[in-house]
Amino acid sequence: MPKNKNFQLRIEILDELLSSKRKRSIAELLDTLNNRLEASGNTAIGKRSLYDDLNYLENEKGAPIKRATKADPLIYYTEPFSIKNIPVPEEDVAYLRQAIEILKKATDLNIINDIENIVVKLENKVHTNIPNSTTMIAFEEHTKALGQEHLDDLFTAIRERCALKVIYKPFKKEARDWIIHPYMLKEYRNRWFLLCRYEGADHLMTLALDRIQKISNCRNEFIDNVLFDPDTYFNNLIGVTLPEASAPETIKIAVSEESADYIITKPLHKSQRVISAAGDPMIIKVELFVNFELKSYLLSYGPRIRVLAPAHLREEMAALYNEGAAHYQIAL
Template sequence: MPANKYALIRYHVIDRMIRNPYRRFPSLEEMVDECSEVLGKPVSRSSIEKDLYAMKNDGGLNYSAPIRFDKHHGGYYYEDEGYSINKIPLSEDEIDAVQFAANLLNQFTEVPILKKYDAAVSKIMSQLNVARYKDLPVDRIIQFESHPTIGGNEFLSDLIYAIGHSLHIEFTYRSFAIGAQEKRRVASPYLLKEYKSRWYLIAQEEKQYMYKIFGLERISELQVKEEKFTPKKDFSPDAYFKYSIGITADQSAEPQKVVFECNEILSKYLTSQPIHSSQRIKSGKDKTLVELKVIITYELIEMLLGFGEDVKVLQPVSLRNDLIDKLNRTLQQYHGE
């Protein structure tokens, strides 16, 4: 029977207490107190008794823990002194899952907050003692998309701390806009979002109502201040990006119905991986229509242009005309050579 997350935490607390060489033979009461303290809420005696039974007998857990009770000391111990639930061998599927996660994590080794997990994953992998593919490099089996390191990732740890503790931040920001100057800003951070291997910060600047999006690679001299702020209850990440494709979220823009034709091959790709939660596909005899309810953003335009001759935008007319204008100017660049 699968265990809930609180039971799993209790199992590990019990395992740690039984293996503690400096305080052997923990009693049932001591386990109750320790689990209550770790979970931050009362744990009953009967729960610990059930946990001990499950660790010994639950086939779903597959611990088969050799737990015994010592009447002389009034506490519990492992009959096998080297036993630990952390040493349980994983199944082939579980090993594959860990290897997959380890290789995914390797794509972010330059991110300071994730570096500490590199050693942890290596330690896990060494304990797995996987010999199935020892003569075949992992990158011969599976390869992940990789990108050159982008600046700003070094601020992730501080920003996560500031968001988690509702602390103001101060930083220098340089916009990509032509003629824009570096500016010192004070803001309340709300969310970190990753898009196309770049990290963005959603924050509310001091004395401003609207939320803004800042690219981390354009941030410098970040400082987490001691002053706390009260997070606004109206901010919801899902609601903020509900009608967005990409990272742009214009709060003042109304979502529009976007309709475009596409060929059969592209429609299959879009069916297998929708570009937005509002996507609806209507297949006809001669053509396929795709409908979206989104705000018109740079990322949407970039995507539609990227589809090239495989799509034809029908509405809104303003978007259609904008795309025609951009395509004409693109052609002029080549015809002018």
């Protein structure tokens, strides 16, 4: 059964009629329902749809419906009931409150405040007062990243499928005016990025929110995302930069004995597998695209790890270490 706007309205009207003091026959119930539907600009329904709606109320909402019989042709609720007054256990409201508090620490999206308002209404509805609990989860605190003021506008545009006009200024380049079609927001190391396409392009691009100077509405027709799958796009990617015309590579890494336990308990990536755990060093492998973020991530482990393959990545890492070491040869 389709759960469209007309359906929801029918269910609400039926719920009101069945809970009223006036008891109606099936014919009267259908006639009253259709009068209400047509008055609100909706299409009338037939008896079969009415029975489907009654079955939905009874089976999905637990409505105590007294069905029509030859002895009693009236149909009504046998006890006080309304789909608008389905009780919510106090324990469930407490869990929602805890979840909201956690989400508020993790993100600044205004939608979290909207959800919190719903929880407040639920607390009032079940006549409960959930006390503030002590902090149970502490997130790593960062300085507030530039560009976060754009999060809500971009989130809304993605949800409502709206094109946008943006003024974007890359580092050390002139500002550019673009019409973009936003698809996904991605956070990496306390910096936010937008995956989108710009008008006229057939490829994906990634914009850093801290380089967006202005966002405004646009009447251009939204172009749906056929460029990537948001559920799998980051499976073999560290960071947000996907190299063009490339594929994930098997990267073999030697891990020093003193860091082996750390790397096992905190893997470099979810694709990490141990090839050889015996001896020093331990050998692991990961399946990843080779990009700037990966090389920076590997550098963060310093001498504790060493890339064995592929050869081009090993050579690039060696060059980066040599360049870094050269900087320390400069006298202060």
